[in-house]
Amino acid sequence: MGADSSAPIVHTKALCKQVDSPAGTLRILEDINLRIASGKAAAIVGRSGSGKSTLLSLLAGLDTSSSGEAWLLAQNLSAMTEDQRAALRAGNVGFVFQSFHLLPHLSALENVSLPLELAGDPQAAQQAQRALQQVGLAQRLHHYPNQLSGGEQQRVAIARAFSAGPRLIFADEPTGNLDQKTGHAVIELLFRLNQAHGTTLVMVTHDLALTKHCELVFELEDGRLNA
Secondary structure, eight states, rough: OOOOOSHHHHHHHHEEEEEEETTTTEEEEEEEEEEEEOEEEEEEEOOOSSHHHHHHHHHTTTTSEEEEEEEEEEEEEEGHHHHHHHHHHHHTEEEEEOOOOTTTTHHHHHHHHHHHHHHHHHTTHHHHHHHHTTTTOTOOTEEEEEGSOOHHHHHHHHHHHHHHOSSSSESSSTTTTTTTHHHHHHHHHHHHHHHHTEEEEEEESSOOGGGGGGGGGEEEHHHHHHO
């Protein structure tokens, strides 16, 4: 509370990512410089293979850069260990993925409450139930993923992402596995919750129509940001 809302919650300095391949060095990202202020909604767009998901992974500290710096919550991810990056994300960062990433042997309620329990929240079940109610799944608490539609599974994933009250949500193609109508409903829900919770949203998408919801749009082409 009381933080400067204009200060970047995410920013990079000359961020690069390259990997070795049989054909030589493959440059995935080159000289990425961006700033995302707290409370903003940002979209990272570009064609398939442009480096969008790689950039998201670097911004979240799930992967490490080849050179340059990525900063998250005023911490230099490039100077942190994997355990330190995980500790920084815990309670501060939520994720929504294209493939939902729900545990099949756990109910909707258990999928949402598990991260809270692992974090030591004594009110994990109650908090998870409230989160599921917010996404319209009050009648699906005890259903397993295979008993839920794709849209319902993604709503469980969104409830899980918001349940711990994170400062930042990373979403990687959140409508990629959904039909157009369901995807539209999920996006409306995602942005409504994001605004209600006052979080920062960083979303990778190939759907340019989704950028109308975002205050910032970063377009990647061949691993570089278009000016």
